[in-house]
Amino acid sequence: MTIAVLLKQVPDTTAKISVNGGRVDENAVSKWSFSPYDEYALEAALQLKESVGGEIVAITAGPARCEKLLRDAAAVGADTLVHVSADNINHLDSTQVQKLLAAAVQKSGASVIFCGKQAADTNAGSTGPGVAELIGASCVTLVSEVSSDGGGYVVTRPSSAGYEKVVASAPCVFAFDKGVSEMRRPNVRGIMMAKKKPIETWSLGDLGVDIQANGVNIDSHSPPAEKPPGQKFEGAESVSTVVSKLRDEANVI
Amino acid sequence: MECTVIAETSGNSIHPITAQLVGAASSLGATPTVVIPGGAGAEEAASIEGVSKVISVVGDYFSTFDSGAWASAIAPQCSGVVIAGATPIGREVASRVAAKRGIPIIQDATGLKSGITITRPIYSGKVVETSTVSGDCVITLRANAFDAAGSGGSASVNVVDQSADISIAVKEAISKASERLDVSEANIIISGGRGIGEKENFSNLEDVADIIGAAVGASRAVVDEWGMPHSMQVGQTGKTVTPSLYIAVGISGAIQHLAGMRSSKYIVAINKDPDAPIFGVADYGIVATWEEAVPALKSALAAL
Amino acid sequence: MPFEALDFYDVDSLLTDEERMVRDMVRDFVDEEVIPKIEHACRDGVFPDEWRVALGEMGVLGAPLKGYDCPGLSYTAYGVICRELERGDSGLRSFASVQGSLAMYPIWDFGSEEQKQHYLPKMASGEWIGCFGLTEPDYGSNPGDMITKAEDMGDHYLLNGAKMWITNGTIAQLAVVWAKLDGVIRGFIVEKGDPGFSAPEMKGKHSLKASVTSELVFQDCKIPKDRILPGVKGLRGPFSCLNNARYGISWGAVGAAQACFDSAREYSLSRIQFTHPIASYQLVQNKLAWMLREITKAQLLAYHLGQKKDAGTWIPEHISLAKMNNVDIALEIAREARDIHGANGILDEYCIMRHMANLESVKTYEGTHDIHNLILGRHITGIQAFTREL
Ligand SMILES: Cc1cc2nc3c(=O)[nH]c(=O)nc-3n(C[C@H](O)[C@H](O)[C@H](O)COP(=O)(O)OP(=O)(O)OC[C@H]3O[C@@H](n4cnc5c(N)ncnc54)[C@H](O)[C@@H]3O)c2cc1C
Numbered sequence: 001m002t003i004a005v006l007l008k009q010v011p012d013t014t015a016k017i018s019v020n021g022g023r024v025d026e027n028a029v030s031k032w033s034f035s036p037y038d039e040y041a042l043e044a045a046l047q048l049k050e051s052v053g054g055e056i057v058a059i060t061a062g063p064a065r066c067e068k069l070l071r072d073a074a075a076v077g078a079d080t081l082v083h084v085s086a087d088n089i090n091h092l093d094s095t096q097v098q099k100l101l102a103a104a105v106q107k108s109g110a111s112v113i114f115c116g117k118q119a120a121d122t123n124a125g126s127t128g129p130g131v132a133e134l135i136g137a138s139c140v141t142l143v144s145e146v147s148s149d150g151g152g153y154v155v156t157r158p159s160s161a162g163y164e165k166v167v168a169s170a171p172c173v174f175a176f177d178k179g180v181s182e183m184r185r186p187n188v189r190g191i192m193m194a195k196k197k198p199i200e201t202w203s204l205g206d207l208g209v210d211i212q213a214n215g216v217n218i219d220s221h222s223p224p225a226e227k228p229p230g231q232k233f234e235g236a237e238s239v240s241t242v243v244s245k246l247r248d249e250a251n252v253i
Numbered sequence: 254m255e256c257t258v259i260a261e262t263s264g265n266s267i268h269p270i271t272a273q274l275v276g277a278a279s280s281l282g283a284t285p286t287v288v289i290p291g292g293a294g295a296e297e298a299a300s301i302e303g304v305s306k307v308i309s310v311v312g313d314y315f316s317t318f319d320s321g322a323w324a325s326a327i328a329p330q331c332s333g334v335v336i337a338g339a340t341p342i343g344r345e346v347a348s349r350v351a352a353k354r355g356i357p358i359i360q361d362a363t364g365l366k367s368g369i370t371i372t373r374p375i376y377s378g379k380v381v382e383t384s385t386v387s388g389d390c391v392i393t394l395r396a397n398a399f400d401a402a403g404s405g406g407s408a409s410v411n412v413v414d415q416s417a418d419i420s421i422a423v424k425e426a427i428s429k430a431s432e433r434l435d436v437s438e439a440n441i442i443i444s445g446g447r448g449i450g451e452k453e454n455f456s457n458l459e460d461v462a463d464i465i466g467a468a469v470g471a472s473r474a475v476v477d478e479w480g481m482p483h484s485m486q487v488g489q490t491g492k493t494v495t496p497s498l499y500i501a502v503g504i505s506g507a508i509q510h511l512a513g514m515r516s517s518k519y520i521v522a523i524n525k526d527p528d529a530p531i532f533g534v535a536d537y538g539i540v541a542t543w544e545e546a547v548p549a550l551k552s553a554l555a556a557l
Numbered sequence: 558m559p560f561e562a563l564d565f566y567d568v569d570s571l572l573t574d575e576e577r578m579v580r581d582m583v584r585d586f587v588d589e590e591v592i593p594k595i596e597h598a599c600r601d602g603v604f605p606d607e608w609r610v611a612l613g614e615m616g617v618l619g620a621p622l623k624g625y626d627c628p629g630l631s632y633t634a635y636g637v638i639c640r641e642l643e644r645g646d647s648g649l650r651s652f653a654s655v656q657g658s659l660a661m662y663p664i665w666d667f668g669s670e671e672q673k674q675h676y677l678p679k680m681a682s683g684e685w686i687g688c689f690g691l692t693e694p695d696y697g698s699n700p701g702d703m704i705t706k707a708e709d710m711g712d713h714y715l716l717n718g719a720k721m722w723i724t725n726g727t728i729a730q731l732a733v734v735w736a737k738l739d740g741v742i743r744g745f746i747v748e749k750g751d752p753g754f755s756a757p758e759m760k761g762k763h764s765l766k767a768s769v770t771s772e773l774v775f776q777d778c779k780i781p782k783d784r785i786l787p788g789v790k791g792l793r794g795p796f797s798c799l800n801n802a803r804y805g806i807s808w809g810a811v812g813a814a815q816a817c818f819d820s821a822r823e824y825s826l827s828r829i830q831f832t833h834p835i836a837s838y839q840l841v842q843n844k845l846a847w848m849l850r851e852i853t854k855a856q857l858l859a860y861h862l863g864q865k866k867d868a869g870t871w872i873p874e875h876i877s878l879a880k881m882n883n884v885d886i887a888l889e890i891a892r893e894a895r896d897i898h899g900a901n902g903i904l905d906e907y908c909i910m911r912h913m914a915n916l917e918s919v920k921t922y923e924g925t926h927d928i929h930n931l932i933l934g935r936h937i938t939g940i941q942a943f944t945r946e947l
């Protein structure tokens with residue numbers, strides 16, 4: 001069994017994001033990391049491999065800096081490293097990104113795909129289900145746990161009542177929410193092995209994908225509007241006003 | 254402009270976000286078709302102002318959420334620009350509809366202008382992205398970011414009985430023991446301080462938390478003095494939290510407390526002392542005793 | 558919040574990818590498992606056993622040693638590991654220094670093939686802890702005059718004497734003990750449970766509270782003949798171990814200084830006095846600028862020394878300079894940081910006072926500050942000033 005884990009390198013969630021010339025300034029990002037949900041996906045894949053065997057292919061699409069991410073994945077146990085070389089990954093629209101990843105998954109031979117429910121930069125969450133659609137796979141999102149069950153997989157996801165365990169079989173995509181275990185820490189042996197592991201770089205040509213004109217054009221990135229200055233209200237009567245402001249102005253409930 | 258809204262359902266009726274999706278479509282000059290996966294609340298949907306027609310897609314696979322089956326059933330009805338809610342189900346189904354049609358998807362939009370120009374927060378709200386789509390696309394909208402369309406419409410309802418292959422089966426349903434969220438994971442936190450008077454009064458905050466799915470936090474004064482668990486403590490020597498909403502009740506706002514919560518997106522303070530430093534960081538300050546304000550908060554939230 | 562280490566000159570960009578990955582691994586460990594527990598460990602005066610397990614699992618013990626299941630990293634990587642550990646606590650770094658440089662290293666360099674195969678894999682994995690017995694109650698800076706002695710009894714050795722201030726002693730499965738055999742200093746491996754050997758813990762430390770310090774007592778302690786380290790005679794044995802450990806300390810001190818700087822900067826920005834953050838006052842800025850300056854210099858010293866260690870172009874005096882300087886400035890930075898924190902600086906809520914107290918030990922062990930001055934003095938002038946017999 002080959003498990004593909006889709007990993008995205010994003011600015012660390014604590015890193016400061018600055019905008020320069022209408023675009024997020026990637027050069028100013030102090031630290032790049034795994035997207036946090038991808039870490040849960042990778043850990044769950046490693047555990048699945050430990051229980052039933054198989055091979056893990058770590059796939060990332062992005063510029064050269066992403067190779068670090070693959071090495072980090074190798075250090076904790078990914079077997080094969082695939083870099084889909086795409087310098088402008090954040091400027092491709094979802095159709096193009098999904099086409100690239102779906103082609104890479106197919107080339108890797110994997111029939112089970114683990115990924116995060118959304119990447120911590122765009123927070124979109126289109127990739128897992130989109131790739132599933134393109135390769136004709138079933139998809140479960142917001143997954144916290146996966147185990148093997150004979151031919152299929154038992155997957156835990158939230159439901160309106162709490163949780164449910166659903167069964168799915170390959171080909172399938174599991175998009176992880178916070179999983180049950182944090183990603184393991186690497187060790188020196190893993191790091192030394194990761195250093196030696198080859199990274200396969202697949203170009204668009206290798207994947208037989210040609211990138212078309214973007215359907216979506218990014219006009220600009222800008223810092224969020226300044227919050228209005230704090231407002232102060234007298235008395236408990238004002239509570240309902242504040243609650244409606246929380247809903248309509250702040251959009252937080 | 255041709256436009257389809259994928260309705261969000263909740264039990265036997267449509268979810269209120271559906272009217273917001275229609276409202277957003279109308280603001281683009283569209284008179285959308287509303288497609289209802291599973292068909293619940295069709296009449297309700299038909300009465301939303303601005304809807305041109307309602308298509309109820311029915312089939313027994315709608316009893317289990319399988320985005321593959323759902324998307325294949327509704328995609329034939331989704332033409333033009335497709336709008337759905339940025340809810341877990343909405344996002345997943347919309348992604349598959351977009352991939353099926355080979356058109357791009359933009360998730361979690363908070364603003365739309367005809368053109369279509371879309372704004373959405375990225376990097377957890379640290380940046381706003383503005384983009385323009387040229388052809389058809391799928392857009393999911395953040396709940397409560399758009400005005401809901403009114404009622405009074407009278408669109409026709411078509412029922413389409415569609416077959417689809419389901420590939421996911423529910424094996425076991427587990428109802429959630431109501432375990433309290435941890436402050437470091439919660440999107441909303443309500444914290445209490447010494448002003449709450451005594452430990453037992455925290456149950457009032459827990460009631461509020463249950464309504465909005467919040468975690469309950471505490472200042473160090475109450476953790477130390479009333480023996481509340483340290484895991485609840487917010488502040489320099491407790492947890493550093495960044496929820497989208499932080500409600501501080503009876504907390505003065507000492508610098509060490511602020512260190513743990515001042516990066517919250519929105520802060521509400523309830524304190525009887527108008528000069529309490531917590532008001533200096535609050536987006537919405539309420540000068541009142543918690544005895545009056547917390548019950549009012551509870552009923553206002555329950556009424557949402 | 559993950560720790561963002563002060564690195565003004567971007568010295569870490571000179572590290573290899575592998576060294577940076579090791580750094581991140583240890584840094585995460587310290588953030589997640591050391592910082593949240595350290596104050597507790599200090600109050601209880603214990604070295605948490607799970608740290609031993611984690612160090613073994615990460616595979617950082619005996620970092621620069623090759624073969625026998627040892628990590629085989631560069632000396633620079635070893636330095637980075639020490640720095641990251643000591644950012645958590647000097648006691649944690651002491652554990653790793655003693656295990657790697659003072660217990661594993663002599664076996665690796667001076668042990669027999671059988672000894673290496675028997676001990677090193679277990680020590681690299683953390684299963685067995687080692688300690689290093691050189692200092693005696695009456696002989697500290699002057700270990701050459703030690704009185705612990707070994708006698709060859711034909712089919713075994715008999716050890717008599719006592720060692721003092723021995724890190725890890727009570728929790729160790731084995732001790733590398735330096736004792737005189739026919740008047741010549743030799744290394745012996747003593748195992749826990751050997752007849753006549755005990756290792757009572759020393760209590761009441763105000764420094765390195767999360768590190769175990771012990772006495773080693775030998776009363777007609779009988780050990781098999783194959784426990785002598787065949788490969789070295791004289792002070793060169795213990796001194797080669799000390800060279801490696803001191804080298805690690807020169808990096809470790811930078812970690813402690815970075816932690817104090819970080820806390821002082823944060824605190825000065827949030828502490829308001831006379832209506833403004835104290836960070837806005839020139840006197841405070843002057844202190845912070847001085848810390849930045851000294852930390853940056855210390856980082857460059859440590860890094861360059863690491864390169865020399867890896868290239869084999871170092872002399873012991875290079876290490877003396879770096880150990881002495883970096884510990885000295887770290888201690889001074891801790892004191893300045895304490896001052897910036899005002900009264901809060903004395904609380905164990907902040908790392909400051911702990912680092913400050915720890916660094917007092919670090920200043921003394923592995924060659925006191927002034928002993929390193931004397932080593933450099935001898936190097937400069939060619940005249941040794943340790944004793945009066947010139
Ligand atoms: C090194 C250090 C670290 C610290 N770390 C933390 C930390 O991590 N987290 C933390 O919280 N604190 C921390 N503190 C403690 C901090 O300085 C404050 O003492 C603490 O936050 C005060 O808690 P409080 O706001 O609940 O209590 P108080 O300061 O006593 O405030 C109580 C508030 O309740 C209001 N009130 C009273 N009755 C009512 C009522 N009926 N209705 C509404 N409001 C009412 C009062 O007006 C007052 O503002 C730390 C202190 C130190 C020295």
Ligand SMILES: Cc1cc2nc3c(=O)[nH]c(=O)nc-3n(C[C@H](O)[C@H](O)[C@H](O)COP(=O)(O)OP(=O)(O)OC[C@H]3O[C@@H](n4cnc5c(N)ncnc54)[C@H](O)[C@@H]3O)c2cc1C
Pocket residue numbers: 655688689690691692696697698699721722723724725765770918921922923924925926927928931942943944
């Ligand atoms: C926490 C801790 C852990 C330790 N762990 C170990 C361990 O694991 N193994 C081990 O063998 N030892 C260990 N030591 C012992 C340490 O190496 C000694 O303390 C150190 O070598 C200094 O010896 P001393 O304490 O006897 O001081 P002394 O040698 O008595 O020195 C006292 C003072 O006199 C000065 N001085 C000494 N000689 C001269 C001179 N000729 N000229 C000028 N000044 C001089 C010194 O600089 C110092 O200021 C540890 C010590 C501590 C505090």
